[in-house]
Each structure stands twice: as C-alpha cells, then as structure tokens.
Amino acid sequence: MNEEIVFKYFPELDARQREQTAALGQLYAEWNARINVISRKDMDSLYLHHVLHSLALVRYIRENGLAPASVFDAGCGGGFPGIPMAIAMPECRFTLCDSIAKKIKVVTEVSAALGLDNVKPVWSRTEDLGPEYRCDYVVSRAVTELRRFVPLVRHLYRRGILYLKGGDLSEEIAACVRECRIEPQTVSVTDISGYFSEEFFESKKIICIFPQKH
Template structure:
C-alpha cells in the first residue's frame, strides 16, 4: 500500500476541498514538529499515512459521527486518532488529553496550523476529566481491562448513533484475550 495522502483520498473520496487541504499539509506538519519534539518514531514517519492517519480514520468506517457528537481521545500522544477524526468530522467536538505536556504542545500546534476549531487539547490524566462524552477513542494506551475503569464513567448514556455510545479502542495484535472478560459487551472489528 502506498504511503501518501493520496491513500487517504482513495479511502475517503468524498472529502471537501478544505479537508483535502488539511490532510495534504498534515504530513509536513508532523515532520516539522517531530524534528523538534519526537512524538512519532523516526522510522514510523516513513509509514505516517498508513500507520497513523488511516489507522485513526478506521473508526470512521465503523461509525459516522453525527454533528455535535462529543468525542474524547485519551492518551492522544501527538494527536492520534483525534486530529485525523477532527478533520473528517468538523461538526463534532473533540477533547484530546495526554499527561505529557510536550505531546499536547504538538497537538496544539497542529490544531492551530489546520484551523481546527473543534479541538481542545489538555495536559491532564483521564482521571481528572469531569465531563462526559458520547465516545471515548484511544490507541492502545494500556491493556483494555485497565482502560475501561478509567473511562466508563465519562461516557454519556444517550446515544443518537446506530452504534451505541462507548469506547472505540484501536489496538493491534491478539486482542481477544483482553476482551474475554467483557463477553458480548465488546466487539472486535478487523
């Protein structure tokens, strides 16, 4: 698979002109920030579009967030999956949290450069978050059984989506064992 913004465009052909422009500059923004603050391994920057952007946008193939949906990205790191999702869903609110300040500095810089008014980023631990969100997204911050207690009380009960409100957790490898204790309350989408 080719690793370029064109790959994103091929998977998401209905992007607006503005979204295409935002995605088009994303790679250069992260390369620039990564030269100052290492948030993505140098080796992984070679697969930026597939490993980071498309991986984040896989959530959009599962659920199409409705306008005014509130999404919290826990352990966002450099802004994944939150930033790509915020570009794709400009009418939704994204709250990106990470306990490491330099990562939030990168997120704020990328957010500003892209003009993402729908993103708020904070240096804090998820345990400090008081508000509730429709969905919590994350990319393998910790083992799933340890993650659920951190966020379950931060999800609203009123769902407007075909897929009920909850956790959308991106993780590779053998995830089945971590989910065994959750029975039919958890689903793996490959």
C-alpha cells in the same frame, strides 16, 4: 506513502479537508524534529500507520450512524486518532487529552495550524478529569491493556468506547469483561481489514464497547 492513500478511501473529503490532510505530513515532520511524538522510522509511513489507521474510526462511526457526536481521545499522544478524525468529521467536537505536556503542545499547535476549531486539547490524566469533560464516545489507540483502560475512562463517556488495537484480542477482552464487570454482549470487534486492503491492517481491529443501546 503520502496523503493519496487517504483520498483513495475517503473520496468524499472536500477541498479544505484535503488541504488539511495534505498539510499533516509537513506539520508532523517539523514538530517531530523538535519533540519526538512519532518514532523517527515511522514518519515515512505517517499516512498509512497513523492517519489512515485513525480514520478507521471515522469509517465505523459513519457506517453505524453515530455522528454527529462529541468524542474524547484518551492518551492522544501527538494527536492520533483525534486530529485526523477532527478533519474528517467537522460536525463532531473532539477533546484530545494526554498527561504529557509536550505532546499536548504538538496537538495544540497542529490543530491551530490546520484551523481545527472543533479540537480542544487538554493536558491531564484522564482519571483526574471531572464530569464537564464527558463526551458521547471515548476513543484511543492501544495506550494500555483494555482492562486497565476502561476504569480510567468510565466516567468520560455517555455511549461507549472505540479502541484501536491489533492481534488476537480474545484473552484481553475476556479479562476486561471479567475484571471490569462488562456484559459480554456489549463488546464487539470490527476488523479494519474490512475497510482497508493494505497488509498493515490485516491484524488491526476496533474494539467496541457499548454498555447501553446507542
């Protein structure tokens, strides 16, 4: 499955954004051969499992009028969800952070090859970063349990968290509300299957935490 799956759902992408999106396949194939940031078997599904999945956050942000904004991608790995989001939302500023140097190397090289001047790669643990890295939103893709994730990034967002995860999340959210002392009414879940019809997204969700009105 190639970049056409992205263009199907995001026909508004201009010529430059389409070129950048189409370039992702070759760039990640080359880098993944050198530094394994995506499982080998998953490379064949790069656009479905990684690019389009990341862009679910763009759809949510657009539909809820949250852009333009600054976005912090915590535990970005090789650049997901941050790089596809940065392509689709050039008006937003992105900080992509990971504690593993080789992954940030890939982020740095891929974003440079794409000409993404709205991406800032950072090699660090999130808990070690100061207030100068604070953004409007923190995004991430299932890096750990929500109750462990929230304390690591609490100092890094002004408005809230958008967290990609799959499966039955009721117990995980309840544990987070309880242990992180979050008001239940500030947490909501959006089904990505409402955006994209492919079977892969049937159980995929966005957990949204907005402690304050946004």
